[in-house]
Every structure is written in C-alpha cells, then in structure tokens.
Amino acid sequence: MPTVLVTGAGRGLGLEFVRQYSSAGWDIVACARDPLRSPELAALAAGGRIRIETLDVGDEASIRALTARLGERPLDVLLGCAGTMGQGSFATEGLDFGRFGNCEPGDWAEVYRVNVIGPMLMAEALVDNVARSAQKKIVTLTSVVGSIAGNTIGSLYKYRASKAALNAVMRSLSIDLARSHGIIASPLHPGWVRTEMGGPHAHLDAVTSVTGMRAVIDGLTPERAGRFWMYDGSELPW
Numbered sequence: 001m002p003t004v005l006v007t008g009a010g011r012g013l014g015l016e017f018v019r020q021y022s023s024a025g026w027d028i029v030a031c032a033r034d035p036l037r038s039p040e041l042a043a044l045a046a047g048g049r050i051r052i053e054t055l056d057v058g059d060e061a062s063i064r065a066l067t068a069r070l071g072e073r074p075l076d077v078l079l080g081c082a083g084t085m086g087q088g089s090f091a092t093e094g095l096d097f098g099r100f101g102n103c104e105p106g107d108w109a110e111v112y113r114v115n116v117i118g119p120m121l122m123a124e125a126l127v128d129n130v131a132r133s134a135q136k137k138i139v140t141l142t143s144v145v146g147s148i149a150g151n152t153i154g155s156l157y158k159y160r161a162s163k164a165a166l167n168a169v170m171r172s173l174s175i176d177l178a179r180s181h182g183i184i185a186s187p188l189h190p191g192w193v194r195t196e197m198g199g200p201h202a203h204l205d206a207v208t209s210v211t212g213m214r215a216v217i218d219g220l221t222p223e224r225a226g227r228f229w230m231y232d233g234s235e236l237p238w
C-alpha cells in the first residue's frame with residue numbers, strides 16, 4: 001500500500017486525512033507537535049498502520065530529527081496540513097481579523113514560520129523519500145484567501161500573505177522538482193471547513209472536504225501539477 005506523511009495530524013483536517021487514509025488501508029506517518037494531546041490520533045493508531053511522530057514544522061531541528069528517523073522510507077504523498085492564523089481568529093473576528101493598523105511583526109513571523117517556511121523545509125528535507133516512492137506527490141493545504149486575483153474584500157493581512165507566499169512556494173516546487181525528481185507538487189484549498197480554524201459557521205464538514213481533497217490528490221498528474229486546486233476539483237485563480 002502507498003504511504004502518506006501527514007503534518008498537523010492531531011486534529012482538524014490532518015486528523016480526518018489520517019482517518020480516511022487509514023480506512024483505505026494506506027500506511028501513514030502521522031506527525032503532530034504533541035501527539036499526547038490527541039487521544040483521537042492515538043485511538044486511530046491502535047487499529048491501523050499508523051506510525052505517530054512528533055514534529056513541529058516551524059522548527060528546523062524537529063524536521064531534521066524526523067528525517068533521520070524516517071531514513072530512506074519512501075513517501076508517496078507528503079501532505080502538509082499544519083497551519084496557523086497566529087493571534088486572533090477569522091472564525092470569531094471575521095474581517096476584523098488581521099485588519100489594517102494591527103501589524104505585529106512577531107506574530108507575522110510566527111505565521112510565516114509555520115505556513116511558509118515549514119512546508120519549504122519539509123520539501124527540502126524529504127524530497128528524496130518522495131522521489132523514492134511510486135506516486136511522488138507533495139501537496140500542501142493553502143487557502144483561497146491566498147489568491148491575489150480573488151481578493152475582493154481586503155483585510156486578513158498576515159494569513160492571506162502567508163498563503164499567497166505558500167502558493168508561490170508550491171508553484172516553484174512543482175516546476176523544479178518535476179525536472180529534478182519527477183515529483184508532482186500542488187497547493188490545495190480545503191474549502192471553508194468546520195474545524196477549530198474554520199469555526200462553527202463554516203460551509204463544510206471535515207469529512208466532505210477531505211473526501212474531496214483525497215480525490216483531487218489521487219487525480220494529480222504531471223499535467224495537473226502546480227495549479228491551484230480546490231477540494232471539489234475546481235481550479236482557483238492565483
């Protein structure tokens with residue numbers, strides 16, 4: 001069976017990916033900052049082919065340590081679900097979240113560390129593991145708010161800017177790693193989903209979003225790499 005490595009696997013969309021890939025019989029490397037804080041992940045691991053790993057995607061040493069523990073293990077899908085909005089929350093503040101006049105450099109740096117630098121370091125650290133697999137895919141969850149063409153409402157500065165930067169990273173990875181390693185890379189928007197981040201008023205449940213995203217990931221081909229996909233298979237403007 002193929003292997004997927006999931007970051008942010010302790011809750012939210014990452015946890016739902018673990019649940020669904022586990023039901024489908026995949027081997028899973030489930031990475032969480034503090035796995036002990038997720039009884040749901042422990043319960044899933046008790047019954048499936050799931051290896052739990054501690055990983056902070058914002059910490060280069062943590063990424064290096066994980067890479068050493070994985071050794072030469074092939075990874076069919078490197079799936080980045082870890083993400084943060086930093087201080088504040090769109091779910092509770094709406095367009096007041098990250099509004100103009102509130103730039104706090106330390107908070108911005110933390111959001112960039114997790115949302116942008118983390119996926120870049122993960123790709124650099126694990127590119128050979130992905131290249132060694134049959135499917136050779138790197139997918140990172142981004143957001144429609146990272147679309148510059150689609151931004152008609154403003155605000156959300158730090159989170160929006162981090163996801164636009166992540167989109168740029170994923171686009172470049174899709175070009176460079178296709179040439180060097182035959183890897184298919186793409187950003188993927190989950191829709192607005194009822195998780196801790198999305199809040200209770202979001203449109204979708206995690207099951208629907210992840211079911212759709214798994215289909216998009218399954219359908220990724222070299223021709224479909226490096227494009228901005230949504231959970232339902234539609235394509236978003238950059």
Ligand SMILES: NC(=O)c1ccc[n+]([C@@H]2O[C@H](COP(=O)([O-])OP(=O)(O)OC[C@H]3O[C@@H](n4cnc5c(N)ncnc54)[C@H](OP(=O)(O)O)[C@@H]3O)[C@@H](O)[C@H]2O)c1
Pocket residue numbers: 007008009010011012013014032033034055056057058059080081082083084114141142143144189190191192193194195196197198199202
């Ligand atoms: N939900 C939505 O509506 C929505 C919409 C668009 C995009 N997204 C994106 O989808 C992804 C998953 O979001 P979600 O809704 O599942 O959010 P969530 O419920 O808030 O979960 C966020 C996950 O990221 C992990 N995380 C945060 N910082 C981390 C770090 N430094 N190292 C490792 N893991 C870290 C969290 O782990 P801890 O438990 O340790 O904090 C948690 O597992 C994110 O990238 C988000 O930006 C979500």
